Amino acid sequence: MLLFEDIVRAEKIVSEHIVTTPLVHSQALSKAIGERVYLKLENQQVTGSFKIRGAINAISNLNPEQKKAGVVALSTGNHGRGLAFAANLMKIRCIICMSKLVPNNKIEGIKALGAEVRLVGKNQDEAQLEADRLSSEEGMTYVSPFDNIDVIAGQGTLGLEIHQKIPDLNFAFVPLSGGGLICGVAKALKSLNRKLKVIGVSMDRGAAMYESQKAGKPIFVKEEESLADALTGGIGLDNKYTFQLTKQLVDDIVLVSEKEIADGIHHAYWRESQIVEGAGAVAIASLLNKKFKPNGTSVALVCGRNINMEKHFSLISGKS
Numbered sequence: 001m002l003l004f005e006d007i008v009r010a011e012k013i014v015s016e017h018i019v020t021t022p023l024v025h026s027q028a029l030s031k032a033i034g035e036r037v038y039l040k041l042e043n044q045q046v047t048g049s050f051k052i053r054g055a056i057n058a059i060s061n062l063n064p065e066q067k068k069a070g071v072v073a074l075s076t077g078n079h080g081r082g083l084a085f086a087a088n089l090m091k092i093r094c095i096i097c098m099s100k101l102v103p104n105n106k107i108e109g110i111k112a113l114g115a116e117v118r119l120v121g122k123n124q125d126e127a128q129l130e131a132d133r134l135s136s137e138e139g140m141t142y143v144s145p146f147d148n149i150d151v152i153a154g155q156g157t158l159g160l161e162i163h164q165k166i167p168d169l170n171f172a173f174v175p176l177s178g179g180g181l182i183c184g185v186a187k188a189l190k191s192l193n194r195k196l197k198v199i200g201v202s203m204d205r206g207a208a209m210y211e212s213q214k215a216g217k218p219i220f221v222k223e224e225e226s227l228a229d230a231l232t233g234g235i236g237l238d239n240k241y242t243f244q245l246t247k248q249l250v251d252d253i254v255l256v257s258e259k260e261i262a263d264g265i266h267h268a269y270w271r272e273s274q275i276v277e278g279a280g281a282v283a284i285a286s287l288l289n290k291k292f293k294p295n296g297t298s299v300a301l302v303c304g305r306n307i308n309m310e311k312h313f314s315l316i317s318g319k320s
């Protein structure tokens with residue numbers, strides 16, 4: 001069970017180690033939709049995304065024996081970076097398992113953050129087997145990027161920061177993949193303000209949580225490439241927490257196209273002076289394209305900046 005108190009407790013732990021990211025009024029977006037819009041600039045967080053919040057909280061909640069054995073994860077992306085950084089900070093052993101086909105720059109990136117990298121097999125499933133083995137044979141704790149209560153509570157600290165700045169907020173637009181982020185943020189915001197609505201934003205390619213909610217149970221959705229690469233992947237057929245929490249806490253889910261995500265990255269750069277990755281642009285994109293029309297004050301969560309800079313350059317160079 002996810003309790004508001006878990007999020008309050010997480011904030012005490014997490015806030016020591018992270019940046020309280022800026023929350024700014026967006027003149028451009030407010031003008032475009034005719035209501036007040038703010039941006040929570042979590043792209044400016046340590047390691048370039050919010051994942052460090054959940055990672056720090058998950059590690060802090062391990063018992064001494066678990067701390068001694070360390071943590072293991074699969075992600076080569078933002079979760080891997082966040083967990084590696086958090087483990088290094090807290091002097092905990094961390095192994096990130098990945099397939100031998102992962103590009104060298106990603107491997108080096110994770111190593112530079114202080115984690116061990118274990119290269120196994122030719123795909124994600126074989127890497128998963130090694131992670132499972134490390135957890136069952138060596139007692140290391142597997143940390144899911146989203147389906148873990150301490151991770152969800154850690155991401156929820158973003159909701160507390162938003163509420164502190166805008167107590168009378170009406171709508172929060174939050175990027176959605178596995179749902180750890182939106183469930184934590186929605187729990188925090190709605191516990192403090194019952195009337196607030198939370199809108200999830202996913203890409204229209206392989207939106208696993210959206211399709212699962214429609215089906216009424218976690219389902220397999222084919223993974224597709226997207227500019228919002230941090231949003232790809234499934235929610236797990238054996239999903240423990242985020243499917244149910246999303247059902248309870250999220251008021252609507254809207255989808256954005258690749259073109260709309262590209263325009264969101266363009267907008268973030270030229271109109272908001274922000275470098276954002278694809279997933280970091282989806283909330284902005286949903287507002288610009290009026291996927292859900294808020295009547296009241298909104299915040300768009302800008303959740304990450306880890307994008308290939310050559311790709312970014314070509315996206316912002318194009319006319320929009």
Ligand SMILES: *Cc1c(COP(=O)(O)O)cnc(C)c1O
Pocket residue numbers: 049050051078079145146175176177178179180181182230231277279280303304305
């Ligand atoms: C992980 C991630 C998401 C999605 O978070 P979930 O908890 O899986 O919904 C969105 N944006 C960025 C930048 C991420 O790293």
